[in-house]
Each structure stands twice: as structure tokens, then as C-alpha cells.
Amino acid sequence: MFHGSMVALVTPMKAGSGELDLAALDRLIEFHLQQGTDAIVAVGTTGESATLNTEEHCRVIRHTVEMVKGKIPVIAGTGANCTREAIDLTDEAKRAGADACLLVTPYYNKPTQEGLFLHYQKIAESVAIPQILYNVPGRTACDLLPETVARLSRIPNIIGIKEATGKLERTKQILELCGDSIDVYSGDDAMTRELILNGARGTISVTANVAPALMHQMCEAALQGRTEESAALDARLEALHAGLFVESNPIPVKWALHRMGLIEEGIRLPLTPLSVAHRAGLEKILADAGLLE
Numbered sequence: 001m002f003h004g005s006m007v008a009l010v011t012p013m014k015a016g017s018g019e020l021d022l023a024a025l026d027r028l029i030e031f032h033l034q035q036g037t038d039a040i041v042a043v044g045t046t047g048e049s050a051t052l053n054t055e056e057h058c059r060v061i062r063h064t065v066e067m068v069k070g071k072i073p074v075i076a077g078t079g080a081n082c083t084r085e086a087i088d089l090t091d092e093a094k095r096a097g098a099d100a101c102l103l104v105t106p107y108y109n110k111p112t113q114e115g116l117f118l119h120y121q122k123i124a125e126s127v128a129i130p131q132i133l134y135n136v137p138g139r140t141a142c143d144l145l146p147e148t149v150a151r152l153s154r155i156p157n158i159i160g161i162k163e164a165t166g167k168l169e170r171t172k173q174i175l176e177l178c179g180d181s182i183d184v185y186s187g188d189d190a191m192t193r194e195l196i197l198n199g200a201r202g203t204i205s206v207t208a209n210v211a212p213a214l215m216h217q218m219c220e221a222a223l224q225g226r227t228e229e230s231a232a233l234d235a236r237l238e239a240l241h242a243g244l245f246v247e248s249n250p251i252p253v254k255w256a257l258h259r260m261g262l263i264e265e266g267i268r269l270p271l272t273p274l275s276v277a278h279r280a281g282l283e284k285i286l287a288d289a290g291l292l293e
Contacts, residue, residue, distance in 0.1 A: 001073060001099070001100075001130075002038075002039055002073055002075065002099075002100060002130075002132070002159075002160060002183065002185075002201070002202070003038060003183075003201045003202045003219075003223065004038030004039070004201075004202045004203075004216060004219045004220060004223065005036075005037055005038050005202060005203060005205055005208050005212065005215040005216040005218075005219045005220075006037070006038055006039035006040070006041055006073075006075065006185070006202055006203065006204045006205065006208070007032055007037050007039075007040055007041065007204075007205055007208040007209055007212060007215075008041045008044045008045070008046035008047065008204050008205060008206055008208070008209070009028060009029075009032070009040050009041060009042055009044075009046070009047055009064075009209065010028070010046060010047060010048070010209055010250050010253060010254050010257060010263070011025070011043060011047040011048050011052065011060055012024035012025050012028065012257075012263040012264065012266065013048075013263075013264070013266030013267060013268065014264055014266045015264040015265045015266045016266070017266070018266055018267070018268045018269075019266075020056055020059070020060065021263065021264060021266060022063055024262065024263045024264065025060070025063060025064070025067070026067055027262055027263075028209075028257075028262060028263065029064060029067045029068060030067075031212070031262065032072075032208075032212050033068070033071055033072065035212035035213040035216070036212060036213050036216040036217075037072065037208060037212045037215075037216060038072060038073075038202065038216060038219070039072050039073040039074070039075055039099075040064060040068060040072060040073075040074050040075070041075045041076075041077060041102055041204055042060055042061050042064040042065075042074055042075070042076050042077065042098075043057050043060050043061055043076065043077045044075075044077035044102055044104075044134075044204070045077065045079075045104055045134075045136070045139065045249075046206055046209075046249055046250045046253070047060070047077060047250075048250065048267070048268060048271070049077050049079070051268040051269075051271070054085075054088075054089070057089060058089070058092045058093075058096065061074075061076045061092070061093050061096050061098060062096040062097075065096050065097040065098055073099040073100065074097075074098050074099055075098065075099060075100045075101065075102050075132065075204075076089075076090075076093035076096070076098040076100070076101050076102070077101070077102050077103075077104070078090040078092075078093050078101040078102070078103055079102065079103035079104035079105070079106075079134060080106070081106035081107050081108055081109050082106075083106075083119050083122055083123065086103060086119075086123050087122065087123050087126045087127060089101075090103070090123055090126070090127040090129065090131070091126070091127050093129065094127055094128070094129040098129070099130070100129060100130035100131065100132055100159070101127075101129055101130070101131050101132065102131075102132045102134050102162060102204065103120065103123060103131060103132070103133060103134060104134040104136065104140065105133075105134065105135055105136070105137075105140050105142045105143075105144050106119060106140070106142060107139065107140035107141065107142060108140075108141065109142070110141055110142055111142065113144075113145055113147070113148045116142070116144055116148055117148050117151055117152060120133060120152050120155075120158065121152070121155060124152075124155045124157050124158050125155075128157060129157065130157055130159045130160075131157055131158050131159065132158075132159065132160040132161060132162060132185070133149065133152065133158065133160070133161040133162070134161070134162040134164070134187065134204075135149075135161060135162070135163055135164060135165065135187070136162075136164035136165075136187055137164075137165060138164070138165075138166075143165070144161075146170065146173040146174045146177050147177065149161055149174050149177070149178060149182065150174075150177040150178050152182075153177075153178040153181040153182040154181065158182065159182065159183060160182055160183040160184065160185055160201070161174065161182060161183075161184055161185065162185045162186075162187040162204045163184055163185070163186065163187055163195075163200075164186075164187025164188050165188075166188045166191060168191065168194060168195065168198060171184050171186075171195050171198060171199065171200060172198060172199070175198075175199045183200075183201040184199065184200045184201065185200060185201060185202050185203055185204050186200050186202070186203040186204070186205075187203075187204060189203065189205050189206055189207040189215075189237070189240075189241040189244075190238070190241040190242070192205065192218070192219065192222075192234075193218060193222050193230050193231065193234040196219060196222035196223055196230075197222055197225075197227065197230070201223070202219055202223070203215070203219060206244055206245075206249055206250070206253050207237060207240050207241055207244060209253050209256075209257060210240065210244070210253065210256050210257060210260065210286070210289075210291055211237060211240055211289060211291065214233060214236060214237055214289075215237065217233055218230055218233035218234050218237060221233060236289065237289075239285045239288065239289070240285055240286075240289055243256075243281065243282045243285040243286075244256065244282075246274075246278045246281070246282065247274060247275060247278060248271070250267075250271070251267065251271055251272070251273070251274050252274055252278070252282060254266075254267050254273075254274075255273060255274035255279070255282065256282060256286055256291075259282075259283060259286060259292065260286065260291055260292065261293075
């Protein structure tokens with residue numbers, strides 16, 4: 001059900017006030033439906049989940065589900081560093097009609113592997129919805145190890161993991177330990193093609209925000225084993241993969257979408273708009289990729 005290019009969608013906000021911009025969200029959703037995106041992740045970490053309050057978080061999930069109308073899957077970001085909060089968000093996502101939830105590892109707390117296992121086990125047992133683990137130690141100071149993933153993969157509604165260590169060997173370890181009991185998704189755009197060719201089922205992508213059609217085509221080619229075609233497509237994306245991380249995500253991708261005319265330049269503190277020093281370089285990357293009119 002979940003494969004290919006799944007966009008980690010930004011949450012559009014008004015410039016200045018930082019208030020939610022649901023009209024711009026509608027434009028983004030329609031853009032992805034037209035461009036071939038395989039699934040939408042609403043209010044993941046790229047969607048600034050850490051700066052939205054609970055009411056806003058749930059409103060964006062509901063709105064996304066309503067706008068997509070079942071045309072492609074909607075995966076709701078419902079992770080938190082409080083297990084009870086994660087359960088509440090996951091339950092609200094289920095009520096809203098989300099197809100699955102994506103749960104980042106608890107950040108700052110630095111739980112043990114047993115704590116991570118019990119955290120995810122509790123959420124899975126509490127809410128009957130497909131759940132995807134999300135491991136991104138560079139942002140959370142917490143690493144969900146393959147042996148713990150293997151234990152969690154035995155829980156029926158834990159169906160996948162977004163793996164963002166940036167290490168191919170880590171993906172191989174998970175696949176070897178888990179077999180067909182869990183799907184692996186790339187959390188690192190620059191490694192997506194290689195991970196898919198080694199058994200991953202797709203990507204939860206930042207780059208797909210600005211180049212959805214190309215990311216879909218690249219993932220599809222890699223999933224079908226068309227290695228030369230996927231390599232050629234990925235080469236066209238290489239500069240974007242780098243340019244969208246010149247500052248902390250989602251700062252560059254929100255500015256890129258603003259420059260493309262799709263959203264306002266809204267972002268919430270403590271995040272700030274892209275530094276002026278990086279704008280010309282990212283603008284050239286967008287232009288070279290044919291993304292500016």
C-alpha cells in the first residue's frame with residue numbers, strides 16, 4: 001500500500017504571522033495529486049510538527065485527508081517524546097481517516113532500547129492503525145537499533161520504518177533481521193535510489209516537495225530494477241538533494257516552494273527564513289532543474 005515517492009509535506013504558513021495557510025495547503029495537495037506523488041505525509045517533522053499545537057496538528061491532518069479524498073494514501077505524523085501524547089495524536093489521526101501514522105523516535109529523552117520498544121509497543125496496542133517507525137538520530141539524539149526494529153516488526157500493525165541514518169549497511173541489517181515483516185523507506189533523499197535497489201520500498205522525501213514528478217519517476221524506475229534509468233533520473237535530482245539541506249530542514253524547502261510561487265514565506269520560530277547568503281545558490285539549482293518559470 002505504501003511505496004514509491006511519499007512526500008514529507010511542508011505545512012504552509014502566512015508570512016509574518018506564521019498562521020496556518022490552508023488555501024496554500026490545498027494548492028500543494030493538488031500539485032502532488034497532479035504530479036504523481038504516491039502518498040502524502042501530513043505534519044511530519046518536515047511539516048513543523050514540533051511548532052504546531054495539538055489543535056493545529058489535528059486540523060492539518062483532517063484537512064489533508066479531506067482534500068486528498070482517498071486518491072492516494074495519507075500518512076499522519078503523530079510522533080512525540082511523550083508516549084501518551086503520541087497515542088492521543090495517533091488516535092486523532094485514525095479518527096480523521098488517515099491511512100497510517102509515522103512516529104519519530106522520542107527526541108531529547110534519550111530512552112534505552114527497551115524504552116523505545118515499550119514506547120512503540122504501547123502506541124501500536126492502543127491504536128489500531130498501520131504505523132511506520134521513524135529513525136533519524138541526527139535530529140533526535142536517539143538511535144532505534146536494528147535488533148529493536150526486529151522485535152517491533154512482530155507487532156502486526158507496525159508495518160514499516162523510515163530509516164534516516166544515511167547508512168546503507170543499516171538498511172541491509174534491518175532487512176536481514178526482519179525479512180518481509182516490515183518495509184524500509186529511505187529518509188535520506190540522496191541515498192534513496194541506492195536504498196531502493198537494495199530492498200527499500202520507497203522514500204519519505206523532502207525533495208519531492210519541489211520535484212514530485214521526477215522523484216516519482218526515479219523511485220518507480222528503481223523499484224522496477226531499471227538501474228540505468230533510475231541513475232539518470234537521480235542525477236537530475238542530485239543538486240536539489242544537496243541544496244535543500246544548506247540549512248536545517250524545512251528552512252530551504254519552504255523558501256524554494258515560496259520562490260516557486262506555491263506558498264508564502266511563512267515559517268515559525270525558532271526556525272527562520274532561508275539566509276540571504278544561500279538564496280542565489282538555491283535559486284540557481286531550482287532554475288537548472290526547470291522548476292522556475
